[in-house]
Amino acid sequence: TPEMSRVQLQCKNLPEFLRGLSPPTLDRLYGHPATCLAVFRELPGLAQAGIMRMLFLEQPLPQAAVGLWVKKEHSREQQQSQEVLLELRLWHPHTLPGGLPGVALHPNFRQNLRVALLGGGKAWSDDTAPLGPDRHARDVPALDKYAEERWEVVLHFMVGSPSAAVSQDLAQLLVQAGLMKSPGTPPNPPCAPPQARGMDLVEILSFLFQLSFSTLGKDYSVEGMSESLLTFLQHLREFGLVFQRK
Amino acid sequence: DDELSLLIIVLDTNPIWWGKRALGEAEFTLSKCIDAVMVLGNSHLLMNRTNKLAVIASHTQESRFLYPGKRWAAADPFGEAGPSMESNSSGSKDGKYELLTAINDAIAEEIKDLMTKTDMKGQQTETLLAGSLAKALCCILLITESSKPLCVIKAAEDSALQYMNFMNVIFAAQKQSILIDACVLDSDSGLLQQACDITGGIYLKVPHMPSLLQYLLWVFLPDQEQRSQLVLPPPVHVDYRAACFCHRNLIEIGYVCSVCLSIFCNFSPICSTCETAFKISLPPVMKAKKKKLKVA
Numbered sequence: 001t002p003e004m005s006r007v008q009l010q011c012k013n014l015p016e017f018l019r020g021l022s023p024p025t026l027d028r029l030y031g032h033p034a035t036c037l038a039v040f041r042e043l044p045g046l047a048q049a050g051i052m053r054m055l056f057l058e059q060p061l062p063q064a065a066v067g068l069w070v071k072k073e074h075s076r077e078q079q080q081s082q083e084v085l086l087e088l089r090l091w092h093p094h095t096l097p098g099g100l101p102g103v104a105l106h107p108n109f110r111q112n113l114r115v116a117l118l119g120g121g122k123a124w125s126d127d128t129a130p131l132g133p134d135r136h137a138r139d140v141p142a143l144d145k146y147a148e149e150r151w152e153v154v155l156h157f158m159v160g161s162p163s164a165a166v167s168q169d170l171a172q173l174l175v176q177a178g179l180m181k182s183p184g185t186p187p188n189p190p191c192a193p194p195q196a197r198g199m200d201l202v203e204i205l206s207f208l209f210q211l212s213f214s215t216l217g218k219d220y221s222v223e224g225m226s227e228s229l230l231t232f233l234q235h236l237r238e239f240g241l242v243f244q245r246k
Numbered sequence: 247d248d249e250l251s252l253l254i255i256v257l258d259t260n261p262i263w264w265g266k267r268a269l270g271e272a273e274f275t276l277s278k279c280i281d282a283v284m285v286l287g288n289s290h291l292l293m294n295r296t297n298k299l300a301v302i303a304s305h306t307q308e309s310r311f312l313y314p315g316k317r318w319a320a321a322d323p324f325g326e327a328g329p330s331m332e333s334n335s336s337g338s339k340d341g342k343y344e345l346l347t348a349i350n351d352a353i354a355e356e357i358k359d360l361m362t363k364t365d366m367k368g369q370q371t372e373t374l375l376a377g378s379l380a381k382a383l384c385c386i387l388l389i390t391e392s393s394k395p396l397c398v399i400k401a402a403e404d405s406a407l408q409y410m411n412f413m414n415v416i417f418a419a420q421k422q423s424i425l426i427d428a429c430v431l432d433s434d435s436g437l438l439q440q441a442c443d444i445t446g447g448i449y450l451k452v453p454h455m456p457s458l459l460q461y462l463l464w465v466f467l468p469d470q471e472q473r474s475q476l477v478l479p480p481p482v483h484v485d486y487r488a489a490c491f492c493h494r495n496l497i498e499i500g501y502v503c504s505v506c507l508s509i510f511c512n513f514s515p516i517c518s519t520c521e522t523a524f525k526i527s528l529p530p531v532m533k534a535k536k537k538k539l540k541v542a
Contacts, residue, residue, distance in 0.1 A: 033341050040292060045472045048293055052463050074475040117288050121341030213343060 014042045019087050021201075026089050028202045030108035033116035034124060034209040039088065040113060046070070046081035051090065051105065055114060060094040060104035124210050126221035134245050140217050143243055150240025169231070170238050204232050211242070219245070251469065252393040253290045254300045254382045255283055260373045261306060261361060263402035263432075274455040279431075280357060282459040283399065287313075287353075288346045289467055290394070300385055301353055303360055304378035306370045311381075312356040313349055372405035375437075376412040379426070383419055395425035395447045397466050404437045406494035416441045427466055431455055436485050436496075443484045450479050491519060 018026060018039065029035050040051060053069070054061065070078040085091040094104035115121030138146065156164030157171070158180055174180040207229055214220060222233065236242045257279070264276040287299045301312040338347040379396065386393045396419070419426055425447040428438035434451055442449035452461050468476055487496040490511040501510045503517040503524075516523050 115341040116343045119340035119342035123339045
């Protein structure tokens with residue numbers, strides 16, 4: 001087909017990307033506080049308000065009650081924000097006892113956003129205290145320099161500079177992502193999913209979100225990370241996004 | 247879009263008022279109130295990467311920043327606040343976003359220190375609210391040009407002694423387009439009603455104290471844009487009577503000094519505030535009528 005002959009990069013924003021996921025995947029994705037936090041932040045204002053209002057309610061709310069939240073002249077904005085929430089499965093219709101239409105918050109999302117907000121759940125990663133202080137600890141300027149160096153190498157590689165070397169794995173990844181073309185081979189379909197590489201999308205996304213809420217310069221444990229996640233971590237290392245201490 | 251949005255919460259921690267509560271029913275304690283305040287603060291921080299928070303405890307002896315506290319004061323108080331490399335604190339052990347853990351721990355530590363180690367000196371029983379508001383205003387003006395409304399959570403009764411300072415703070419806020427919100431736990435506050443009315447903030451007397459968190463999230467968390475779209479508590483009828491400077495009584499008709507605008511309930515030839523001597527010729531005393539003289 002004509003579309004296949006052109007390698008296309010589809011850059012979506014987070015909500016758009018999430019809308020493309022299957023419901024079971026989304027449900028699983030909302031199983032981690034960091035993801036819920038990331039998704040919450042990307043929501044428009046009224047949608048955020050809607051979530052916060054329902055977050056500490058133990059029961060679904062009647063649709064009629066929700067309809068009273070917003071002034072009549074802004075019902076369009078309310079409509080739009082409700083659509084976003086429904087598409088992301090953050091809200092779902094729930095019939096109340098008695099038959100009235102109601103609305104409920106996604107249980108995983110509710111639980112994990114509450115954990116991100118209040119605690120009462122599991123730590124995102126193990127405590128690094130048992131490892132002892134890092135004798136070769138890098139400060140923020142050193143980390144910045146490291147990141148820059150690594151990124152330069154990747155860029156040089158991408159423009160075909162012979163001196164720049166990246167791992168086989170990363171080279172393959174760049175081709176599969178449609179960022180580079182392997183000479184002589186037919187172009188791949190756009191954005192080959194990580195599942196094709198034997199990785200779990202939910203696991204990787206959760207980790208990526210966790211990373212986005214981490215503090216620059218702070219140590220985090222990799223204890224208990226799966227094989228595929230550790231591989232992913234190596235990719236991030238090559239891009240200069242994380243630094244691994246010995 | 248990446249504008250800094252600062253929420254400052256001023257919490258009335260009057261130890262006498264809270265102490266009396268603790269003796270009565272244990273259902274809603276200062277501890278529970280602080281929990282609700284922290285959830286409000288956390289929620290605000292959750293909504294946007296650039297959102298910032300400050301919490302001020304208004305006590306009878308002082309006004310103290312619970313956060314950012316002394317630890318942050320030296321460094322960049324509203325920078326990338328939270329666990330720094332130097333502290334390398336162990337972070338969150340319970341799944342809470344680690345930035346929130348750091349802030350909540352700091353608040354808990356500071357309030358404990360305030361309530362347990364503060365010497366109760368003198369006869370002071372009233373919350374130093376005007377001072378706390380002034381500190382909050384300074385903080386806002388130092389950090390940013392626009393902020394979310396100042397959220398005041400009031401427990402004890404109004405202090406008549408602070409009337410002048412309070413009104414000054416309100417007008418200063420109004421001039422800087424800073425809104426003052428008030429969430430009142432017990433008896434209505436005439437001063438805060440005026441503050442909300444003059445600055446355009448929301449006034450709410452909480453119908454059921456244990457549900458404080460829900461009120462905070464529903465009414466006080468939404469930002470300006472959402473406030474214009476949401477249905478929120480309507481403005482209350484405000485008692486605009488001034489308090490006389492001599493007795494601190496609320497009066498409807500009085501005497502005003504033309505120089506410093508001090509208000510008195512009774513006539514005096516010299517203003518006690520600015521010591522202006524009034525040069526007026528009193529009309530001849532009439533036998534039957536009572537005349538009210540107004541010096542304006």
